[in-house]
Amino acid sequence: MSLHASQLRTLSARRVFRALLMAGGTSRADLARATHLSAVTVGKIVDEMLGRGLVREEETQPPGGSQSRGGTMGRPPRTLHLGGKRRxxxxxxxxxxxxxxxxxxxxxxxxxxxxxxxxxxxxxxxxxxxxxxxxxxxxxxxxxxxxxxxxxxxxxxxxxxxxxxxxxxxxxxxxxxxxxxxxxxxxxxxxxxALGHRASGRAADSFVLVDFGDGVGGAVMTGGELLHSPLPLCGELGHTGVHGNRRRCACGAVGCLETLVSRQGLLQSFQAASGSKAASWDDLRERVQRHGAEAWLLPSLDAAGSVLAGAINLLGIQSLVLTGDLPGLHPDIGRILTERAVQHSLIGRFGKLDGEVAPRRRxxxxxxxxxxxxxxxxx
Ligand SMILES: [Zn+2]
Missing domain, CATH: 3.30.420.40 (ATPase, nucleotide binding domain)
Structure with missing residues (x-):
């Protein structure tokens, strides 16, 4: 397959843009290294971005003296930042x-x-x-x-x-x-x-990100790009049925995972366990912060782990990123979810699954x- 020159240009420009977003401030030489593009290609793209006001270039004083690093002798090194007037x-x-x-x-x-x-x-x-x-x-x-x-x-x-x-x-x-x-x-x-996690610069090339909030859903990054499915339905892990769960989901089905591990689902389980219909999300958070994952929460974590394992088995990806309310409740929760996913997936038999709790970078x-x-x- 040969790529048209304009497609190549787009792909190269994306790499430069993403590297700038990731790095905060960086030099042309470091950009070339980070993107595996030639210095000439990086130079052209950066000049175009400068011309369009997407990037600003600042002279930087190297620490401890005026010896220039990288660039032409006598010329102070310059740092590139995404910037300009766009809002x-x-x-x-x-x-x-x-x-x-x-x-x-x-x-x-x-x-x-x-x-x-x-x-x-x-x-x-x-x-x-x-x-x-x-x-x-x-x-x-x-x-x-x-x-x-x-x-x-x-x-x-x-x-x-x-x-x-x-x-x-x-x-x-x-x-x-x-x-x-x-x-x-x-x-x-x-x-x-998932795009925000990639932009953090800490992400594996391929990962499954699952967010637990008012809903529960996932997104798949493979080889550095979002996985696109034939239907605009991808990563809907929250609407996977869990055996024995009789809760009705807002999607119209009965037993979806989301009814157990969304904020509302967690609160419902907590209220039932504590015998208080008035218990709030703050009460729940305080309890979990103090006592970790107790008996009322463990079956829901197990159910979530099974669903995560299904995704891992299907995709063959060994990096799992967890974001949102549930993993943010207590450090044990991300660990338990990852352990359950390992326990229920084939990768757990012979490989390694990296689980990570990450902030939302939307x-x-x-x-x-x-x-x-x-x-x-x-x-
Ligand atoms: Zn549902």
């Missing part, structure tokens, strides 16, 4: 709250991140979002939007959102563009987390989702 409105539509951040091209929030309780209609959401946008002074280049549920990126349509049924269809994206005053680049929320993921827009050659 994005990064919006995370969550089941309980919608978070809004005003960010630069490197994903750094330029003002304190704000949020509002997610309302129950598209029009109320549009109104709230438009109000919040006005508190950020300036024009957004694009709105970067993360969405829960099953999102068809090709058609710009939210096909199914069990926890936010009002958001289904195309109206949400139209409302977002209207409220944000900018075109929208939308990404499914767990895919945004804004960095959203920035990565905008890379092709930012890097496309100007018409």
């Amino acid at each position: 994005f409105l990064a919006v995370e539509l969550g089941v309980r709250r919608t978070q809004v951040a005003w960010v630069g091209i490197d994903g750094t929030p330029l003002l304190p991140i704000q949020s509002f309780p997610t309302p129950e209609s598209v029009s109320d959401w549009r109104t709230k979002l438009a109000e919040m946008r006005l508190t950020f002074d300036g024009h957004a280049d694009r709105m970067l939007l993360s969405l829960p549920g099953v999102f068809d990126a090709e058609r710009g349509e939210l096909i199914c959102s069990p926890n936010l049924p009002w958001s289904e269809g195309r109206q949400l994206l139209e409302a977002a563009a209207d409220a944000g005053g900018a075109p929208v680049i939308a990404v499914q929320e767990i895919q945004a987390l 804004i960095q993921g959203l920035i990565t989702a905008a890379e092709d827009y930012l890097l496309q050659p100007e018409a």
